[in-house]
Amino acid sequence: MISRDEALAIAREWADERRVAFDVTLFEFDLGYVACLVEPVAAATDGPPLPPPATGYPRAVIDRESGEVSQWPSLPWQTIAERYAQRRAAEGRFPPDVRHVLEQAGWFPGRDASAAVDHWMVRFADELAGLECPPVARAALVEFGGLRLPQFGRSGRPGGGFMSFIHPTRGGVVTDAARDFAEEFDNPVYPIGNNEDGPSELVADAQGRVFMLHWADYFFVGPDIDSAIVKLIRGGPMAEASDRDW
Template identity: 25%
Template sequence: MDFSGLSQEVREWLERNGWFPGRDIGSAEADELIDVRVRDAERQGNPLVPIDAAVRVIRTFGLLTLQYPRAGDLALEMNPNVGYDGDAGLISELGTNLGQRLFPVGYESEDYGPVLVDELGRFFHLHHTGAYFWGFNEQDAFAHFMSGAQALDAEDFFV
């Protein structure tokens, strides 16, 4: 990943939360995280296929707890394994509507809604109120989370 696209604000926030340029949890640990999520999706009857963009995000940011800068109890947990029963079907449905496969890379700690990456590297959040677009890349997604701004409806990106 080219980290030159990260704003100074996002880079400093990531670094305060344990990230550093070149960070990589390694393929063995990433594969283990991914396999847990794949098995859970199969158990739910809606297989999820890991995609390159999501694997890259998991290797780079996996297992970090990215604290929301304005509230100590809210975080972006970069662990693809947390979700809720039935979320695999919702992820698959959202992917179909977007015309892109999606794979979880983390979750937002307040409601445990999965944060997803599609084949284009775009970020989406599956919230109990609907699906939302967080950005075209890591910079956009992290800046969005940090700001607390209202996200666009994922429907705006349906094919």
């Protein structure tokens, strides 16, 4: 366990690496300490008020158990502590290669795009009319909505395969295939995105199962949202939905 004094020493080493002559302030929370760089307080002057002395500088979290340092953006320390706890809780949820792609795309544990999703649903209300959005589909849109997820290509690097786009996207929404799928398989689904292959629609049902509706056939992507995200990023063969092995 890292004591406060040990955390302060680690934080000062972190600050020294940035070659800044600022002081360091520590804020303690359950999982560790948030370190903030603080400028020396300047003498009061006439004119507009100055920003807080810690504004604009990166933060660091010193883990209470390991002493590991991670750098964070200039956010209130309470927000950083909350996000760090969410990040720790999500460890192991995705494989490291997939998590790296997600984080590069803008995902983080606790991400909430509710406002954008609500706006998207209102904007495309006519296109979505008659399609019920199950809670699991909405949760996926709220967490991953707006992300562009590259797929690993043959080189083993992201970007070599087919990109997936999770709604809300800049484009519109097509629901013809979703309606056809629901009728053919007696399994209502809701649009959650699209994929460059085809292009195809990505849809989810009330159980969280994800399907890719390609013009050539319908495919089963994964039994839940997380598994589908892994498949879409890593690529690989998918079973035909007509096999009904889902």
